[in-house]
Amino acid sequence: MTSSPALDSLSQISLATPEEPENQEETATTDPAEEITSELENHVPDEFEDIVAEAGPLLGILIGAALSAVVALVVTLVAAAVVKQIFRRKPMVKRAVNRTRTPMFGILFFAGSALSVRYAVQDKWWDGPLYVALVICVIVSVAWWALRVVKIVEAVILSKYIGEGEPGIEDRRGRRVQTQVDLIGRILAAIIITLAVAAVLLLNESVRGLGAGLLASAGVVSVVAGLAMQSTLANVFAGIQLAFTDSIRVGDVVVIEDNFGTVEEITLSTVVMKSWDGRRFIYPSAHFVATPFENWTRVGTELLGAVELDVDWRVPADALRGRLNRLLATTDLWDGETSSLQITEATGGHVQARVVVSARNSGELWDLRCLIREDLVNYLRTEHPYAVMTQRMLITNEEALGGKPESVATGQFGTVDPNADQAAAQESSEPPTDTQFPTDEGLFTGSIAAVERNREFSGPGKDAYRERKDRQLDD
Known part of the structure; x- marks a missing residue:
């Protein structure tokens, strides 16, 4: 079957007619303003584009930091006010809240700033270091807050046993508790600082690799460290032993190596003794464990x-x-x-x-x-x-030997x-x-x-002597 020339021409007309409206639509939708904008963008310098691109993330970070500061301040003040109102009859709680407000504000502020950097900045060379720096600030703030909490707990425990007075030689109650609380506080502070430093170091991948290498050679490192720090570790463990075996307390009158004085301070590694003439003798804690000494106020001062x-x-x-x-x-x-x-x-x-x-x-x-x-x-x-x-x-002479015996005057x-x-x-x-x-x-x-x-030579007090006597009876 063959087609006629008339039909062919008609089909060409019908296929060509739909193309005309599309071209007309494209022409009609073209906006002159867009043409001007695109023309201007083509003539903007590349340096200005970089400045605009950099200003966007920085502005977001500044806004995030400002919001974090406001939220942290509001949350800290509201929480402090609520706690003070609940414990309004306890002055020590108010002092504790005042001492922990600043580190708590730091935790909230730096945490919010770190989140703003994470979500406001992407694919920038400086976003990683800035985020790590803010996380380090969060870790430091948490450690600061934890150290403040430890000090507050120490003050609460000491106030229970020695009252509101300054703990020391002048107070006659709770010397054993004071010694142990001071020692535990130092141990907790060392643990908190160590964990904070470890957390900061683990943020760096290169340090992680170094840590893995150290763990791989832990046997050699432990032996070397043990030999190098043998005396230090011995003094530390001796200090713990002195505190918890109650061999000596702050305020005890002791005689060691012909030196007579009172125990003024017990630390993790040393014992400070104040003599009667005001001199201070600093002994390593291991010396009190290995060397006999006299404790004149063990169970009494008499x-x-x-x-x-x-x-x-x-x-x-x-x-x-x-x-x-x-x-x-x-x-x-x-x-x-x-x-x-x-x-x-x-x-x-x-x-x-x-x-x-x-x-x-x-x-x-x-x-x-x-x-x-x-x-x-x-x-x-x-x-x-x-x-x-x-x-x-x-005195005798030859004549006296042959003479009559007489009494000798003496x-x-x-x-x-x-x-x-x-x-x-x-x-x-x-x-x-x-x-x-x-x-x-x-x-x-x-x-x-x-x-x-x-008064310095009056010993740790009657309560301490009674406690020691009771412990001896129990043993």
């Missing part, structure tokens, strides 16, 4: 002290004992518990009179011993001079005082010699400075 006098054989012991009793009755340094005078030695041409007395603490005992020594020396010198120790010499006066056996009765009736210890010359008593010095 002590016995001795005064020894070398006197002549003719000393009236009863008179000397009576003088001691009269002296103790007139002084407040003696606690009224123990007093004795005994002749403990009788060799070498003299006798030794030993006085043993008791006092409430080591400071008062020192002054009491000095008082007794001075008073008895003055008493013997003025009332019984023949009792002062003398040197005896026996001693300072040659004869014994015939009234020596009545000295005790005389002492009880005669007024004592005025040899009282001056009230302003005592090392631990008689003045404000001496009393303050004596």
